Amino acid sequence: MQLNRQFHAIFCDDIRHEQNGKTTLVGVYNAYMYVSAFPIKIGQLCVNFYFRTPLTNPFTDDSSIIVRKGNEELYKATVHATNLQQGFDAVIRDEHTSQELAGGFFIHDLVLEGETVLEVIAESSGVSHFGGKLWIKDMSEAEAPDSFPM
Numbered sequence: 806m807q808l809n810r811q812f813h814a815i816f817c818d819d820i821r822h823e824q825n826g827k828t829t830l831v832g833v834y835n836a837y838m839y840v841s842a843f844p845i846k847i848g849q850l851c852v853n854f855y856f857r858t859p860l861t862n863p864f865t866d867d868s869s870i871i872v873r874k875g876n877e878e879l880y881k882a883t884v885h886a887t888n889l890q891q892g893f894d895a896v897i898r899d900e901h902t903s904q905e906l907a908g909g910f911f912i913h914d915l916v917l918e919g920e921t922v923l924e925v926i927a928e929s930s931g932v933s934h935f936g937g938k939l940w941i942k943d944m945s946e947a948e949a950p951d952s953f954p955m
Contacts, residue, residue: 868883
């Protein structure tokens with residue numbers, strides 16, 4: 806089923822919501838997080854997400870944001886369709902062309918026994934939307950650059 810929806814997620818160390826409406830992401834991970842050794846306990850890992858759908862295809866079902874490690878769900882948040890619609894009705898104006906669901910959350914005290922891949926998925930209207938992955942690897946596998954640009 807083609808829904809023409811966009812979903813993006815970013816892993817980081819902290820999310821800060823500022824009074825002027827800006828969101829600051831601290832310690833953003835591109836694709837890899839390198840740790841000193843396994844097992845390891847990560848005190849806090851954050852995920853910031855943005856889920857968008859055209860007004861011509863609005864969110865009509867519950868939507869969930871899920872972080873998985875393999876088949877294990879580490880985190881799941883579900884927004885019920887009626888709450889989504891009430892929120893959108895309050896802010897949608899003539900110039901808007903889409904509905905957006907954006908936010909962030911914190912995963913605390915994540916214990917990993919070895920190298921791991923985490924992935925973020927949004928589920929809505931029976932369709933899964935892939936948002937991104939984070940590979941957590943041993944630091945000894947990190948490739949050091951030969952030189953740094955000046």
